[in-house]
Amino acid sequence: MSSPERDNAERAYVLAHLDDLHADLDAWLRIPSISADPLHAADVAASASWLAEALRRTGFPTVEIWPTPGAPAVYAEWPSADPNAPVALVYGHHDVQPVDPLELWVHPPFEPTVVEGADGPELHARGAIDDKGNVAFHLLGMRAHLAATGRDTPAVTVKLLIEGEEESGSPHFADLLREKRDRLDCDVVVVSDTGMAAPHLPSAVTSMRGLADAEITLRGPAVDLHSGSFGGAVPNPLHAMAQLLASLHDDEGRVTLPGFYDKVRPLTERERELMGRVPFDEQAWLAGPAASRVTTGEAGFTTQERIGARPTAEVNGLWGGYQGPGHKTIIPAEAHAKLTFRLVADQRPGDVGDQVRAWVEANLPAGIVAEVHAPPAGVAPCASDLDSPWMDALLRAIAQAWNSSPDDVLFMKEGGSGPEADLVEQLGAPLLFLGAGLPTDRIHSPNERVLLSMLHRGAEATAHLWRELATMRPGGQTTS
Numbered sequence: 185m186s187s188p189e190r191d192n193a194e195r196a197y198v199l200a201h202l203d204d205l206h207a208d209l210d211a212w213l214r215i216p217s218i219s220a221d222p223l224h225a226a227d228v229a230a231s232a233s234w235l236a237e238a239l240r241r242t243g244f245p246t247v248e249i250w251p252t253p254g255a256p257a258v259y260a261e262w263p264s265a266d267p268n269a270p271v272a273l274v275y276g277h278h279d280v281q282p283v284d285p286l287e288l289w290v291h292p293p294f295e296p297t298v299v300e301g302a303d304g305p306e307l308h309a310r311g312a313i314d315d316k317g318n319v320a321f322h323l324l325g326m327r328a329h330l331a332a333t334g335r336d337t338p339a340v341t342v343k344l345l346i347e348g349e350e351e352s353g354s355p356h357f358a359d360l361l362r363e364k365r366d367r368l369d370c371d372v373v374v375v376s377d378t379g380m381a382a383p384h385l386p387s388a389v390t391s392m393r394g395l396a397d398a399e400i401t402l403r404g405p406a407v408d409l410h411s412g413s414f415g416g417a418v419p420n421p422l423h424a425m426a427q428l429l430a431s432l433h434d435d436e437g438r439v440t441l442p443g444f445y446d447k448v449r450p451l452t453e454r455e456r457e458l459m460g461r462v463p464f465d466e467q468a469w470l471a472g473p474a475a476s477r478v479t480t481g482e483a484g485f486t487t488q489e490r491i492g493a494r495p496t497a498e499v500n501g502l503w504g505g506y507q508g509p510g511h512k513t514i515i516p517a518e519a520h521a522k523l524t525f526r527l528v529a530d531q532r533p534g535d536v537g538d539q540v541r542a543w544v545e546a547n548l549p550a551g552i553v554a555e556v557h558a559p560p561a562g563v564a565p566c567a568s569d570l571d572s573p574w575m576d577a578l579l580r581a582i583a584q585a586w587n588s589s590p591d592d593v594l595f596m597k598e599g600g601s602g603p604e605a606d607l608v609e610q611l612g613a614p615l616l617f618l619g620a621g622l623p624t625d626r627i628h629s630p631n632e633r634v635l636l637s638m639l640h641r642g643a644e645a646t647a648h649l650w651r652e653l654a655t656m657r658p659g660g661q662t663t664s
């Protein structure tokens with residue numbers, strides 16, 4: 185168990201070495217590691233090399249760059265001297281989003297700049313929090329853990345896997361996990377690519393949604409027809425598509441695909457209560473990030489539950505027929521739509537294609553032929569177990585760093601999707617989320633920032649976490 189003096193030792197070390205963290209980030213953030221842009225491939229490689237060097241400098245005895253058919257990942261390992269200590273694997277990424285439109289940046293995106301903000305100093309740069317800031321605090325956190333506990337090796341074996349293609353959809357990540365599976369054995373996965381509700385509201389993300397997509401083509405006449413000679417007498421695929429998509433949700437806002445909700449884990453009263461504790465100003469959200477006039481969605485659920493805890497369907501694109509200047513009086517031969525579905529535990533992305541096909545078949549007007557293209561892969565949803573002792577250790581670590589109590593750490597559900605489910609599926613270990621981002625950090629947008637005080641607490645929290653996890657034994661048992 186922790187004591188106040190120990191708590192102070194980790195924090196004291198972090199606060200005495202903030203310059204190191206700031207210098208590391210300043211150097212790393214200058215490397216424009218944009219994975220989406222082939223012109224930046226050398227920069228993504230340079231970013232991997234920088235991180236590998238920083239991990240060696242921190243003391244990790246094993247540091248390797250793992251090439252993929254795309255951008256390289258960085259792997260590091262520091263075994264605990266205790267052979268029975270649990271093994272934790274940290275996941276993050278070193279690539280960043282593109283920066284356009286460049287003219288909207290107040291400071292150049294790859295020239296990190298400290299700006300005085302309402303909550304204290306902020307560091308502005310692309311990648312400041314997503315995800316270089318979240319990864320960089322592990323460097324100082326590890327040093328603080330060793331110094332504060334007087335150890336030569338960490339209390340738990342720590343592995344890091346920091347990929348280089350997350351912002352491009354992690355196309356080679358699952359293959360990399362398969363290829364390196366024997367190196368990646370672990371008892372718990374710590375994802376550092378998320379954030380908290382507010383600077384004064386220590387919180388832990390507990391789930392991420394999955395993703396599946398489908399493209400629908402409807403065909404009517406074999407060629408575009410004259411609307412005067414044939415209109416009103418043969419089926420129009422655009423009308424059929426409009427009808428079909430209008431039936432995607434029922435009057436209660438529920439998705440009508442057959443079987444869509446069958447595997448959805450119901451939201452428990454406790455989860456709803458915990459989610460409800462996270463402060464949320466709906467009017468401010470509408471006026472700000474949502475830029476919309478009203479909220480909508482599945483009846484019986486709050487806006488936060490709709491985003492984080494319920495599955496959804498969205499039409500992302502819809503096209504067909506004539507779209508040029510003036511009029512072209514036709515019955516078009518084809519209509520097209522692109523759809524995506526956000527999924528929650530325990531839905532499987534591979535099921536969605538069949539559900540879409542069955543739904544299209546059941547709702548298709550006579551004389552229209554449908555083709556549904558739905559890639560089977562998708563992204564699976566993932567969730568932490570709120571009641572596991574691993575989660576207790578995380579809550580204790582966060583609470584100590586934020587001067588709070590474990591019972592006051594809020595639970596948040598992340599509406600987005602990432603490769604975390606691959607980690608769970610392939611490594612079979614439970615998932616914890618520890619990130620220092622904020623909803624106001626403008627990730628993926630111009631003027632991305634990180635609040636420096638959040639980074640400092642993030643470093644301290646990891647230092648506590650390695651100590652707290654050491655009280656666990658592999659298999660999830662707590663030692664007495």
Ligand SMILES: [Zn+2]
Pocket residue numbers: 277314315350377
């Ligand atoms: Zn990220």
